[in-house]
Amino acid sequence: AIDVANILKETKDLVDIDIMAEDVYETYKLIPDAKKIADETLTMEQVNNILYLAFQGMVVATKNSKDSLSQIPIYLVLNKKSKQLKGDKPDDIKKKIASLNLMNRMGEQIALADVVKIVKVKSTPTIQHKNLKRTINIIAETDNVSQVYPLLDARAKMMEYFKDKYEVKTAPLSTYMFDLILTDKKTGEEFLIRWDGEMKVTLDTFRDLGAAFIAALVLIFFLLVIYYKSFAISGIILGGSFLSLIGVIMGHWVADLVTVNTFFLTATSLIGFIALMGISSRNSLLLIDYTMGLIQYDDMEKKRAIAKASATRATPIFLTAVAIILGSALLASDPIFGGLGVALISGTVIAVFVSLLFVPVLMSNTDAICKDENKGKDKK
Structure with missing residues (x-):
């Protein structure tokens, strides 16, 4: 425990290191x-x-x-x-x-x-146990940075420090994947260095939100397939949504450049990912529906229908984007929900361009939007 605490003290951006054990006096x-x-x-x-x-x-x-x-x-x-x-x-x-x-x-x-x-x-110090195993807790706080990076640095130092005396093994892929298993080379006694606290909460949150994000993608895709009866159209909508997520990464990068402290991708940013899937999908869906209506009922050429639909739906898409950006601007400066605000603002900006530029290009290269094969063809 003393060796681990000393390594944490030498790690940059970690403060208030302490061993939660009674002193022997x-x-x-x-x-x-x-x-x-x-x-x-x-x-x-x-x-x-x-x-x-x-x-x-x-x-x-x-x-x-x-x-x-x-x-x-x-x-x-x-x-x-x-x-x-x-x-x-x-x-x-x-x-x-x-x-x-x-x-x-x-x-x-x-x-x-x-x-x-x-x-x-x-004196005889109190022996602490957790899950019937003897434990000792070592705590540390971060100095205005994310806990992930300094703890990864400390973990690398521990693996280097203990490798001579112990056989160091890493834990399998899970929310405890940063744990270290130390086996004494002489006695065979085994020790477990477990990263708990905020680190565990962060990994659990990212795991749960990541699972929710994947579930949202699958459900949206199947709903679109059922609605349009076409994998191509469903793929166009989801493809546009994926491209809009690039804006989230770019937005965090720009926010990191203009802020004093490092701006990290947080759990609330992942909530923004999920929300953007719905916003971007809605824009693309309305554009495709309008185009299909022009082709089906007005017997308009496909390219002309795409152009008219893009011009007609541009105003509602812009107004929706402005409303989201203005509403999310209040969250951008919040220390907790700042990631959500930046994700919604930057992702919405990219979603507008994707809906009006990328989606029309994909629609023009597929015949899936023409329910009747004789409609939507260029007239000579």
Whole structure:
């Protein structure tokens, strides 16, 4: 634990490193001397009782009262001032307990200090367990940066530091994939360095949101296939949506350039990814529907229908984009939801260009938008 803490202290952007364990310190133990107790005709029970009464306290008698249904216990213990020592040496403890006397069977007063031994011992720290395994926690905070990068740096240093004494193995792919398994080369004893806390929460969040993103893609694609009965049209819509996601990455890159602190891709940014899939798909879907209507009902040529649909739907698409950008601008400066704001703003800007430029090009190169093969063809 000390070696790991030292590595964390040497890692850039990590602060407030601490080991969550009790410090081992020296203390004194009062041990009754059985031989001296027997020589003074005292009993072990007498010595134990006076020690317990003095330092812990105990009930020595009870009192009856007409105002109480039960007996009132009388609790006796030394006050705080009587327990205080002038120093931290064995002689100071002897002086303190010298005032405590015991009466033996002959009626003689025997000083407690004469029948106990004062032994210096080290404290026993509390042993922590988690899932029936002994653990020790080491904590660290990041200095205004994401926890991922400094912890990856620290992990690389640990693998280099422990490789001589331990066989270092990495954990399998999971949300604990940054864990290190150390096996002592001499004894075979195994240790696990587990990255928990914010690191685990971050990986869990990215895993869950990533799964939600993939599920959204699959559901959108199947709904489009059912609606249009065409894989080509569904592919055009999803292809345009994927291109709009490039804007999210570009937006974070630009935000990182113009802000003082590093602007990271966060969990809220992934929420923006999912939202953009719906926004971009809606723009493309309306454009394709309008084009198909012109071809089907107005018997318009395919290219002319695409041009008219793009010109007609441009205004609603622009107005929708402006509304999203203005609404998301309030989130862009927020420390938590800034990633969502930047993702929506930058992704929406790219989605507009994709809907009005990329999607029409793909539509012009497919006959899937013409339900009737005789319609939509160029007239000579």
